[in-house]
Amino acid sequence: MVMQLSFLEIRNLSFSYNQKRMVLKHIDLSVEKGEWIAILGHNGSGKSTLAKTIVGLLRPAEGSITVDGTLLSDETAYDIRRKVGIVFQNPDNQFVGVTVKDDIAFGMENLSVPRAEMIEKIAFFAEKVGMAEYLEKEPSALSGGQKQRIAIAGILAMKTDMIIFDEATSMLDPTSRRELMDYIRELHDEGLTVLMITHDIEEALMADRLVVLKDGAVFADDTAEHLFKRPEAFREAYLELPAALKIYYELEAAGDMTPPLATTLWRFGSGK
Amino acid sequence: MKNIVIGQYAPGKGFFYRLDPRTKIITVVFLMVAVFLLESILQVSIALFVTLFLMIIGKISIGRVAKGLRPLFVLLLFTFSFQIFLNREGALLLSQPMNIGLYSLLGVLVLTVLWRLLARFKKFKGLLFLFWLAGVYALFAYLPAIGPIFKVFDFEIYESGVVTSIFVVVRLLIVISLSTVLTLTTKPTDLTQGLESLLRPLKRLGVNSDDFALIISISLRYIPTILDEANKIMLAQASRGADFNEGKLVEKVKQIVSLLIPMFIIAFKRSEDLADAMESRNFVPGKPRTRIHELSFGMTDLVTAIFTVLVFAGAIVLRVLP
Known part of the structure; x- marks a missing residue:
């Protein structure tokens, strides 16, 4: 019998920066295609480390990560990054291009997408995130929320199936945050798999499933409805209801x- | 800080804007060399007119170019005076005995104070400076030799001094104008891309022009961000009592350190984040990539290239002919 794997399968994953203290401890997690998962956790719970490990920016000490049937290793990291993209916390530090157009193009350039196709896709995805009239603008002329939307467009243009949002809204003002969340919801409705890393419970509630991390280990993995029936779980994981x-x-x-x-x-x- | 402009690029529509950056870079380099091959004042004057003519047909405001020359005014003045005073060949044009004495020095002091007081009328800066120079000259030359005199000498200007100084200054003017035209009409990104494309043959020597161009374009992209940050840190430090404008040199250095250390730390953090972001978007150093910007060599480029070759050949012929 062939075992049916989820889109993202994390098995017994551990990670440590310095051999002494484990930042991630034996994490098991699976995400189906088209699902929206929120990863909640207090500061230092290992949320961001988990995100970086999934796309191979950090090498796990133990355990395995499988994306769409491909086991993550140094050789396959390139292929996995075509399927999973990350939007990071700081909008400024991930804007590579000199203009909006250049930044959306950056990922495609790395994949050696032909120029004509790139131009088409830039127009399409800029439109999709509502930034079509900003193509020639420089990052200093954009707000944080706009920069995050550009980051999303750049990742979508690489034909990714899943986007990890690593506290992507935490540096935005409330209006931009709501706007960005609306965009993410729209994309999710169109089939995008979303892994949202956050410490904001209100934001996490939009997910199909909540995964609560505590001190580097999975503390709870359930739907919001079930989780809220046991409020003590939140308190124990140092989270605010x-x-x-x-x-x-x-x-x-x-x-x-x-x-x-x-x-x-x-x-x-x-x-x- | 929002509207900071990197480089001198001024958007426009003239002939030069349509050129491939590679054509522009090579043309400018060749024209500069050609100018240095010229030998007589007549030749450089013609070259100057040709340059001006090119700017006019290229619809480049000469005022903008002149503005670009302003920071080099001191250099030009220095070159000019150096040549005019130290070159002692040809016919003697002017010989004026000068006295430097107590009263003339006091006069110079008064004049200088006046000049600096009027310096806030920025519009007349050049004119005021000329007045000051003329005043100093008049004081040394025509003030009767009364009171203590420290030094008496002859102020002499020779024909070849005048000729060479004009020659050198005109030549410098052309060279600087040419490079200003280049930077005025080419976006920094296009400029780096042009350079990258021109440096591509160096790959055989192990120099990766691709990565080099990316480094430059990322630096350009982060300059406004980092300046913005510097501003924030300066405000933060000022609110804690730092003063970046006053105090002795030692204190100033200390204040600058309080700005630099946080800036370095933030810059390292930033570059770490940026590296992660680039890697997560599948950037692999040295790996071939396609480009969203494309350079194309067109008709105008061909015309420019032919013009450049002709000018360059002309300059060589002029140099070789007796």
Whole structure:
């Protein structure tokens, strides 16, 4: 019998920067094609390290990563990066091109995509992230949110199936953040697999599944609905609950909670 | 800091803008060499007119080029005076006895103070400087020899001094104007790409012009970002009591260190992030890549190349002919 692998399969993954302290400890995680997974964790829980390990920027000490049937190694890292892209936290530090057009082109240039095809794709993907009229602009003329959108366009143009957002919204103002999240939701609806690394629970609620990391290990892996039934899990993982849920649990503890109110509050908190 | 411009590039539509950057670079280099082959003042004057003519047909504002020359004014002046005073050949044109004494030096001091006081009228900067020079000359030459006199000498100008100084200055003017035209009409990115393409033969010697061009274009892209950062750090340090403008030299150096250290640390962090971002987008150093920018050698380039060859040949002929 052939075992059916998920799009991304992480098995028993461990990583350490200096041999002494393990940053990632025996992580198991699988992500199906088209899924939206949020990875939640406190500062130093190993979230970003996990993201870098998946695309082969860091070499694991132990364990395996398989993307779309390809086992990650030094030889296959190039192929895996064609399938999985990362949008990093700092919008400025990942803008390689001198202009928007150059930056979207950068990944395709590396893949030796013919020029005519590049021009077509740049127009298409710039339009897709709503930056079509900015093609000749320089990064200093763009806002953080716009730069992140350009980063997404550049990755999509490489025909990636999955994008990892490594706290990609954390340096943005609330409006740009909401806009970016809307774009991500749209792309996800069109079939993009999303792995969203964040410490913002409100943001994580948009995912199909939440993976909570604590001190480098998977602490919980479940749907939001199930996870919120055990608020103590969040507290133990040093995470803050959304305000509405906090109120809910306090009211519940006080014992004067009517079921319709509970549902309303839960809806308010999760945005669903 | 948002609108900082790197290089002198000024958008426009003239003839030079349509040229391939490679053509422009080679042309400028060859024309510069040609100018240095010229020997007489008549020849360089013609070359100057040709340069001006080219700028006019290329619709380049001569004012813009002149602006580009401004920082080199001191160099030009120095070259000019060096030649005019030290070259002592040919007929004697002017001989003026000069006295440097207490009163004339005091006069120079008063004049200098006046000049500096008026310096805020920036429009007349050049004119004021000429007035100052004329004043100093008049003081040394015509002030009666009263009071203590420190030195008496003859101020002499020879024919060949005048000729060579004009010659040298005109030649420099042409060379600088040519390079200004290049940088005015070529975007820094196009310039690096042109250079990269021209340096490609060096690959045999182990120099990778591809990576070199990428390094330059990334540096260009990060200059505004880093300047912006410098500004922020300076404000942050100023709010903690640092003063970057006043104080003794030692204090100033200390303040600069308080700016440089955070900047270095941030720059290293940035480059680490950038390396990750580039690698995650499949950049592999030295691996062949396609290009979104394409250089194309067209009709205008051919015409320019022929013109350049003709001018260069002409300069050689002039040099070789007796």
